[in-house]
Amino acid sequence: MTIIEPAWASEPDHKVLVARVRDAFVAKYGVEPDGVWSAPGRLNLLGEYIDFLGGSCMPMPLPYRTYVAGRLRRDGVLRAESVQMPGDERTVVIRDIHPGNLKGWFTYVAGVAWSLNQEAGDITLPAEFGADLMIDSNVPVGGGLSSSAAIECSTVLALMDLSVTLRQQVLDASSANGELRARLAQVCIRAENKVAGAHTGGLDQTASLRSAPGQALVVDFRDFSLQPVDVDLESAGLSFLVVNTNTPHELAGGEFAARRAVTECATQALGLAYLRDALPDDLRCAGLGEAEAKQWRLAAIDDLTNKAMVAMDSVTRCTEAPRGWVRHAFHDMCLVERAAYVISVADAQSPAAWSELGNLFTESFVSMRDELQVSRPEINTAVDACLDAGALGSRIVGGGFGGAVMALVETDSLYAVSQAVADAYAARGYASPEFLPMSPGFPAQRDH
Ligand code: ADP
Numbered sequence: 001m002t003i004i005e006p007a008w009a010s011e012p013d014h015k016v017l018v019a020r021v022r023d024a025f026v027a028k029y030g031v032e033p034d035g036v037w038s039a040p041g042r043l044n045l046l047g048e049y050i051d052f053l054g055g056s057c058m059p060m061p062l063p064y065r066t067y068v069a070g071r072l073r074r075d076g077v078l079r080a081e082s083v084q085m086p087g088d089e090r091t092v093v094i095r096d097i098h099p100g101n102l103k104g105w106f107t108y109v110a111g112v113a114w115s116l117n118q119e120a121g122d123i124t125l126p127a128e129f130g131a132d133l134m135i136d137s138n139v140p141v142g143g144g145l146s147s148s149a150a151i152e153c154s155t156v157l158a159l160m161d162l163s164v165t166l167r168q169q170v171l172d173a174s175s176a177n178g179e180l181r182a183r184l185a186q187v188c189i190r191a192e193n194k195v196a197g198a199h200t201g202g203l204d205q206t207a208s209l210r211s212a213p214g215q216a217l218v219v220d221f222r223d224f225s226l227q228p229v230d231v232d233l234e235s236a237g238l239s240f241l242v243v244n245t246n247t248p249h250e251l252a253g254g255e256f257a258a259r260r261a262v263t264e265c266a267t268q269a270l271g272l273a274y275l276r277d278a279l280p281d282d283l284r285c286a287g288l289g290e291a292e293a294k295q296w297r298l299a300a301i302d303d304l305t306n307k308a309m310v311a312m313d314s315v316t317r318c319t320e321a322p323r324g325w326v327r328h329a330f331h332d333m334c335l336v337e338r339a340a341y342v343i344s345v346a347d348a349q350s351p352a353a354w355s356e357l358g359n360l361f362t363e364s365f366v367s368m369r370d371e372l373q374v375s376r377p378e379i380n381t382a383v384d385a386c387l388d389a390g391a392l393g394s395r396i397v398g399g400g401f402g403g404a405v406m407a408l409v410e411t412d413s414l415y416a417v418s419q420a421v422a423d424a425y426a427a428r429g430y431a432s433p434e435f436l437p438m439s440p441g442f443p444a445q446r447d448h
């Protein structure tokens, strides 16, 4: 039998990547850029398809980022090229950008300029504002790790900073200015929804712009409030294994929107502002052991799903909604809030807490595979191989239909688990997956 070496990506080197996008800018435009900005992709620890329902999610910034080098123009024109889309230079007059009149990757960039101009006057772009941009990224594109938010959030900082010379007032878009960052996240969400046409919630943009270095965030999407959490895997001898399965998804496609529509129907049928409000306020099950918490959760989820399905039956456009799609939403809402509690009590001396965290990841995966139905064979193979090789838990990350898988593993067995995944892929004839080293990430910033 041939031995397949697991393909590990090299550790990202931020300084080298800042220089690389600058060099690409100079090679294309023949002048130095005025600045370089970057924003991370995110590893969502838990909580999929629930941000738009007011659930809480738990993202962490990745060390993988999208870099934008930019230079001010004064003719209202936005021009951009991406190293990931070679030869596909795009140009648009900013005031001509409208939802629906652009196509492809450039919608994620031009959409941000359009969306800034939907805001109140203090952050709209001055009429003569334009920019030349060069984009480069090491976030897997379409990999469930949010390359879309990384390109939007690096672009929004570039446009804000580049436009400062044309403004009366100085705008501080650094992470110290949480209020402005929260607004810019909304700008990027609107860009993705309206111009790129992907009906995602606000998880990715919030993580990219508003997370703290190396920490996870519990984001309550009823009000976008944040609670940073330390995930001290190191002292417990644990690590996250992140696998890019090289099966890109297409979120602007209909599958995501269909699930969103059904669960929003459930919200409406129950007469609520957010589906999260159907559940009790406190989902932590603090003080309960793993088995009791699970028993409580499953009973609450089934009860509420039944109620929602009955209520939906009397709303014409909600009939025949797949029950599992609704059930998943309640399920993941419970899992995230329990996980945030479990992490808060976990330390190096509490193997039971880490083991429960792993089980929560796997429980969420099973729901995404069987109830929400967003998995595919390559993903199932990676998750099963991780679990068979001793991972504490494993799940799909992002919207599904491909993308990334993550696992919680003992650091000592990181390589062995990656070997098991590589072997399982080779045995089935799937294209080799890529394993991503996980150093701590940090939020969007100006680099140069
Ligand atoms: P994900 O966010 O999980 O990576 P999405 O489908 O949400 O996947 O977003 C991927 C899309 O974002 C790509 O198809 C492309 O249009 C755009 N995109 C992301 N990164 C880049 C990049 N570096 N250059 C050009 N376009 C990009």
Ligand code: MG
Pocket: 146, 147, 148, 149, 204, 251
């Ligand atoms: Mg995305």
